[in-house]
Amino acid sequence: MPEMSEGAEIWELSVEEIAAKVRSREISASEILEACLARTARVEPLISAYLEIFEVEARERAAALDRRIAAGEDPGPLAGVPVALKDNLSLDGHALTCGSRILAGYVAPFTATAVERLLAAGAVPLGRNNMDEFAMGSSCENSAYQLTRNPWDLGAVPGGSSGGPAAAVAAGSVPLSFGSDTGGSIRQPAALCGVVGVKPTYGRVSRYGLVAFASSTDQIGPIARTVRDSALALEVIAGADPRDATCATEPVGSYLAGIEQDISGLKVGVIREIDPKALSAAAARNWQQSLDRLTGAGAELVEVSLPSLDAAIAVYYVVATSEASANLARFDGVRYGHRSAKADNLTDLYFDSRSEGFGPEVKRRIMLGTFALSSGYYDAYYGRARGVLEHMRAELATAFETAGVVVTPTTPTAAFRLGEKVDDPLAMYLSDIFTTPASLVGLPTIAVPSGSDNAGDTGLPLSLQIMGRPFAEATVFRVARAFEREVGWSVAPTFREARVAGDH
């Protein structure tokens, strides 16, 4: 067990510490929850990470856990741990909007498998988090409901699309949250908020109850303050599920068991094609420092090649939008969601309900995907993108013949300003350059804080991304933990309000 710092506030406890103390009756689930609710009441007016807080229900659930513990039961490895859920994860009887007007009023009629497993492990859902509409965005600014702010700098974006879950954990509202990652939507906001984010191997976690965006890459994963907590959380939600035919039957194993082992001699692949000039000055300095830290931890750096890195964004925005255009066809005003009041025939009902319900970025992506799949353009766009993707898969497979893991910066810059990229969709897309390859190829990947932009004077967090072979989550966690020890990061956001000019 990690040591607990003297005088730590209850809301600062790690997931592991909370579960251990609740299980041993040192502290009750209700006391933990009250501490997190009080912390949330303090920070939420600053960051707006939640669309809804389940205060009454969470109190009932915590009290029920305490009764079970008093009766001698063990609620499980997440006993009494308050968790927040991105608003695209279904929890029976609760509103679910995906950050979209088109789902205003929708109530989830069942619970996602991942969420069911959290409940079965003793977790206490505290609320649902803001997100970019249908998980489309890198700043959380595409939510139809509210802007979420970065806890380190209230004038900066929290990243996206899981901006709410990342901001909630960074601000100390909850020690653990869950998001979805289609092209970087867990890792990028985790990086920008200075916390740990995990995108598991494609198929590792059931997507039953997750609203679909791009089905060939969507994965659910945890966001936490430490690598150990994220490993524990993934252990709970991972594993086969008959309700998701694409969910892998590969055994899960224990991610915590070997996590403290050192990484001496482990070969860490460094992608030759990463151009430090494409990073901000601070990110470039930090990237070099991260490589030095990996060496300091005993790893051996080896050069690997990913010539298609520069094609990743283009491939991603063809493949993901094509799939989105098909997945989002279900929002037609007939079965659920917004129905236009003005249509008097079925065809107009489709056009009007969709046009009124979807926001600009979702429409833009549906349009792009429809174009890429349309007659006459399919081969040149969708077909071409799939071909380049397969080449990328082969390149990464070759890299993993020599390297145990492959690292990149998670993002090319620290958090950018609110409003900075909203009018330039392509500039927004380019912030996903390093996260999209692992999504396209389906690799397990973690974003770990790698220090802050102190030299650039903004103090904003930066992050290292570690990718592994399919289903090699345990290795990825072990490298991440070794790196985390070297960095000595503490999640202590400053909630700074003044704008600080500097390197982005």
Add this chain to the structure above:
Amino acid sequence: MALTHEDVKKIAALARLRFTPEEELRLTGQLAKIVDYIDQLQAFETAEPDLGSRGVEEAADQTAPCLPREKFLANAPASLDGFLLVPEVKGGGDA
């Protein structure tokens, strides 16, 4: 390729989306820029998928109870006697 205003109108009809003329123009500019960027894919090497490799093994189909009708219909914008209610099927569709 240079994406045109006419292309955008045609795609919008396929996607069952309606835009105002101003929105169409703005979208044409934005999509044209994105499609230009995507055109760089022509310069990258491609490969065929390795169909022999083991992907995620799909589970066998099994019958199981589905969502109860009343729970499903609770989210429907309009229903009648246990069925979804929609307006007249004929007509419409003019952008």
